[in-house]
Amino acid sequence: MDLKSLFFVLFIIVTVTAHKKSYKGYKVYNVIPNTKDKVNVLKDVESNGIGEFWMEPYNVNHAVKVMVAKEKQSIFLEQMEKTGIETVEVIKDLQNVIDNQQKPATTSRSNEAFHSMTWNEYHNLDEINAWLDELVENYPDIVTEVSMGVSVENRDIKGIKINYNPNNNYIGMLEGTLHAREWISPAVVTWIIKEFLTSNDPEIRALAENFEWHIFPVVNPDGYEYSFTDDRMWRKNRNTMYNTTCPGTTNDDMSNGVDLNRNFGFKWMTVGASDNPCTNTFAGPQAFSEIESRNIAQYVLNLQSQGEIIYYIAFHSFTQLIVIPYSHVDSAGLLEAENYGDMFEIGIRAAEKAKERFGTEYRVGASVDVLYPMSGTSFDWVKHEVGVPFTCLIELRDLGQYGFLLPQEQIIPNSLEIMDFMLEMDRVTKNLKYYNDASFINHSIFVISFAVYIARLL
Ligand SMILES: [Zn+2]
Incomplete structure (x- = not known):
């Protein structure tokens, strides 16, 4: 292979694989906010681009799972410690778990x-x-x-x-x-x-x-x-109309979507x-x-x-x-x-x-x-x-x-x-x-007709 073809192949490999988001080093933490103030501190974690929730922090004493990128872990832990929120690491390396979930099936088909x-x-x-x-x-x-x-x-x-x-x-x-x-x-x-x-x-x-x-x-x-091609942890639809700069992160892609289970017209927002x-x-x-x-x-x-x-x-x-x-x-x-x-x-x-x-x-x-x-x-x-x-x-x-x-x-x-x-x-x-x-009605009609039939015979 000449140098030009080699570069071409490398270019293809890079463009094919580069767009899939890696979760290497990401961790998931379990946290339990025990006061209203702590709930509010947690809410800022996502809007400040420090972590993403797996479930929303709302109620006092309800456990919440937060996914945090490697480079944000120290600031996240520091904030939690400062606020007095205890953290328990539940997933050590998210990409590992993602890879495991998609390994080819081992049981017979x-x-x-x-x-x-x-x-x-x-x-x-x-x-x-x-x-x-x-x-x-x-x-x-x-x-x-x-x-x-x-x-x-x-x-x-x-x-x-x-x-x-x-x-x-x-x-x-x-x-x-x-x-x-x-x-x-x-x-x-x-x-x-x-x-x-x-x-x-x-x-x-x-x-x-x-x-x-x-x-x-x-x-x-x-x-x-x-969620298969680009980002395993994607939740929303893919409407890019509301794209904006997301604070605290280089990942503005987060703004390319709406949570469809918040978009229906009953008590909206x-x-x-x-x-x-x-x-x-x-x-x-x-x-x-x-x-x-x-x-x-x-x-x-x-x-x-x-x-x-x-x-x-x-x-x-x-x-x-x-x-x-x-x-x-x-x-x-x-x-x-x-x-x-x-x-x-x-x-x-x-x-x-x-x-x-x-x-x-x-x-x-x-x-x-x-x-x-x-x-x-x-x-x-x-x-x-x-x-x-x-x-x-x-x-x-x-x-x-x-x-x-x-x-x-x-x-x-x-x-x-x-x-x-x-x-x-x-x-x-x-x-x-x-x-x-x-089927019950049909069954009842059958039973009644049969009884009438027997009664006639008698
Ligand atoms: Zn859901």
Whole structure:
């Protein structure tokens, strides 16, 4: 190879690899602010570009995880020590954990595969979308391709409709991956699709068949793709319109995105959201400023005009929670949904069922009780605007040991317990009479007709 070609090859290698953000030397710390003042000091950590939160600091005595770059660690630790906030290092080298999460799957592919999809590793957007196409092709009578429209970078927000019975009036909707880095979300959602199409369990069959299901594994396709190609820890969408200089850092890329789960038009920007593009909870300049949140909302409104939405579930990670509307709190206190009691009962009983399988605990409650108050979220908007009987946001595994970097080996266990959750959710919702079970009616009609037939014979 001559010198010119060598330079060319080196140039290609550098340009191909340089744009992917390295987290080498980054650490994740656990901190617990025990006073309101300490909470406020923590909030400045992100806006000053010193660290990024894995969960927001809001409540006194609530643990918060903060990710800090190598060169910022001494200033971070110094500030924490000065304020009297104790820090515990939970991840020593973030890049190591990232690499581990993406190592090629070691277990055999055969027993977990369904067409081109597997659940022993994480899959990128193209793989997920190609799989959805295969399902449409292979189940033409049951599976239909659906779309919410496009993202800000013009990617299709693609989903599928599963409908076994054209007379179904009841609708269930699953929203995956509103936040890009929460990779367990599309993994669990695709598992549910597979179960709905292949399971022989009569209860899963009934859940699949009694509803027209609208399932979107990835509603933030730009962010999800970006979390594979450029920045594993990306959360928001990829709208570059609000780009600005972020203080204390050379990384202005942080401002290229809006937190879609703060952008919906219910109680927008009132609490637990930020007007600063350099934060992970930037709510956008106004409610529904983002094409993705507008498209989700429009899709839900269209659906509601075609039938009755019974379930709307948004899948996130992490911290193992079943979050029930509403998430907002103000001087008047917590805003409770009108059937909060029923939703709480559904959530509690379903979470108990989920725990039976592997002992995994999911706490249940309004966001202010189990997480932190927030506003402008999709599931609150759906509850308020459409009045869906059971709406929740599920924070999947784990409790923070790996956080967003949940190992591949946990995809299937997490999916299994969530399927248990959904079955119990449906049992309780049905018992509370939020919908009439068609198979039960058919069964009753059969029993009555049979009794009449016998009576005539006598
Ligand atoms: Zn999330």
